[in-house]
Amino acid sequence: MNKEYIENPKTKGSGIICAIPQTGRCPNGCEDCFFQSGRSYLEPLKDHLPNMPRIMDADNRIVRVNDGNDSNVERQLVVDLTGIYHNRFYNTAIPKDLGGFPGPVVLTLNPGKMTDKSFHRLKEIPLNLMFVRFRANMWNRELGGQAVQYYTSRKVPVVMTFMAYYRLKVPKAYQDSYVYRKRTLNSYWAITSKSWYDIMYPYRFEPYVYSCGHVEGELGNTKCMRCGNCLREYFATRERMSGHE
Numbered sequence: 001m002n003k004e005y006i007e008n009p010k011t012k013g014s015g016i017i018c019a020i021p022q023t024g025r026c027p028n029g030c031e032d033c034f035f036q037s038g039r040s041y042l043e044p045l046k047d048h049l050p051n052m053p054r055i056m057d058a059d060n061r062i063v064r065v066n067d068g069n070d071s072n073v074e075r076q077l078v079v080d081l082t083g084i085y086h087n088r089f090y091n092t093a094i095p096k097d098l099g100g101f102p103g104p105v106v107l108t109l110n111p112g113k114m115t116d117k118s119f120h121r122l123k124e125i126p127l128n129l130m131f132v133r134f135r136a137n138m139w140n141r142e143l144g145g146q147a148v149q150y151y152t153s154r155k156v157p158v159v160m161t162f163m164a165y166y167r168l169k170v171p172k173a174y175q176d177s178y179v180y181r182k183r184t185l186n187s188y189w190a191i192t193s194k195s196w197y198d199i200m201y202p203y204r205f206e207p208y209v210y211s212c213g214h215v216e217g218e219l220g221n222t223k224c225m226r227c228g229n230c231l232r233e234y235f236a237t238r239e240r241m242s243g244h245e
Contacts, residue, residue: 020066
């Protein structure tokens with residue numbers, strides 16, 4: 001808590017402020033995660049973690065717990081240290097006792113090696129599940145469709161988070177759908193606006209499916225300021241948890 005806080009440039013101006021209570025790299029080891037790639041805004045991690053905002057800076061904002069690492073890693077530490085924030089939600093890729101978190105929680109469905117092969121299917125939907133996050137690319141569209149069908153049929157919002165690659169690992173058949181461009185701080189092979197639209201178009205009448213970021217691709221903006229997904233779903237979840245829905 002004595003370290004000088006560093007604000008995530010992606011969430012700046014959005015009403016969201018981020019907190020990471022742990023030290024070190026995330027043991028989940030998801031390839032192409034910005035936090036694992038050495039390109040995080042907090043590098044070198046050993047000098048800048050934990051990264052916790054002051055209570056006065058979190059006032060009138062929602063605290064996104066674990067924009068790096070995972071809230072189900074050292075979970076008790078995470079819960080204890082973030083209890084100082086009135087408005088907070090937790091991020092995890094580990095589907096373990098989600099209902100036990102003392103606030104809304106976001107689950108990443110297809111972390112790491114699951115990305116193009118499978119996704120977590122929760123048998124029971126906890127009241128505090130804010131939304132699920134699907135790591136999307138051009139070659140896992142069928143899997144994404146299965147995830148959308150599974151969760152929207154249970155009235156759970158699905159946020160499509162578009163993968164970007166700092167090494168060119170895009171299959172040859174899909175390389176025209178990616179362009180090397182700057183996102184927030186760093187440059188990646190990232191999806192084009194046209195290909196983003198091709199993925200999102202089938203869900204245009206689906207009220208539970210959203211894209212992370214207002215519009216992806218070279219015509220869009222990956223920053224959170226014009227998105228609003230987390231703000232909307234955080235308060236919707238709080239209403240549901242309080243029985244006011």
